[in-house]
Amino acid sequence: MSSASDVVPGAPGGVVAEEGLAVGGLTFREIADAEVEQVVALWQECGLTRPWNDPYVDLADARAGDTSTVLVAHAEAPAEGTQEDGTEQGAVVATVMAGHDGHRGWLYYVAVAPGRQGAGLGRAAVVAGEAWLAARGARKVQLMVRSANAKVVGFYERLGYADQETTVLGRWF
Ligand SMILES: CC(C)(COP(=O)(O)OP(=O)(O)OC[C@H]1O[C@@H](n2cnc3c(N)ncnc32)[C@H](O)[C@@H]1OP(=O)(O)O)[C@@H](O)C(=O)NCCC(=O)NCCS
Structure with missing residues (x-):
């Protein structure tokens, strides 16, 4: 398994998300069937869903092909007792969807459970998505x-991204 120090955004190779990618104290893995409901709930809680985009379809599409994925990280086991923020042990606390067209990689649904925001999990989710893309x-x-x-x-x-001075145009089929 990779360690956090192994993960260098932009450096392909060495990262197998299926086996678990350790970033910033979390382990990101491909989402499992049993996690779909809580991941959609997290996206809704984070304000990322829209009526015209069915998150279940987005999720299924991303899982269907080899060029995209949804990675999730779970609340680590507390040293003792329950988590201070009330997060259930094992609950999904961070997600990132990643996909590529052979040249550019894209990130979607970067989300951190509201009670866990501000502690580096968002950065870890982005780094995990970047590593998955770079490895491909x-x-x-x-x-x-x-x-x-x-x-x-x-x-x-803060994570090194910059405005690409590009206007995104779209049209529904
Ligand atoms: C956006 C989001 C993923 C950030 O996750 P997070 O866990 O709170 O962020 P982190 O703690 O990893 O922050 C990483 C760094 O960014 C900084 N940062 C976080 N939010 C910031 C903001 N809104 N403006 C400026 N800096 C910010 C942090 O201070 C931290 O800096 P440091 O590494 O120098 O300490 C999280 O707030 C979230 O899930 N929001 C709702 C969903 C959403 O809007 N997703 C993005 C869709 S495009």
Whole structure:
């Protein structure tokens, strides 16, 4: 298993998410069937879902192919008693969806349980997604931030991301 120090964003190889990718004290793994409900609940709690995007379909699509995945990390076992923030032991506390087109990698659904935010888990989720992409040959990582969620731009800037001076255009089929 990789250790946190093994994880170098942008350096392909050495990272097998299926076996567990250790980042910042958490282990990220491919999501399991039994975790789908709590992951969707986390995304809803984090304000990431929209009526026109069914999160279950997004999740299933990302799991269906070889070029995308959903990684999750769980609350670590407390040394004694329950977690101070009330998080159940074993609950999913951080997620990231990653996918690539052979050149660029994309991150989606970067989410940390509200009670666990501000403690480095978001950074760990991004690093895990980056490592998954880099290991598959992606040469760049990028992501979209909804205009209404501009407050998180500072988080990504802290992690080395910069505005790509690109307008994203789209159209529904
Ligand atoms: C955005 C989110 C993933 C950040 O996770 P987090 O665990 O709170 O962030 P971290 O503690 O890992 O922060 C990493 C660094 O970014 C900084 N940071 C975090 N949020 C920030 C913000 N809004 N503005 C500026 N810096 C920020 C932290 O201070 C920390 O800096 P440091 O490493 O120098 O101490 C989390 O707040 C979240 O789940 N939000 C709701 C869902 C969401 O909006 N996701 C993004 C969709 S594009």
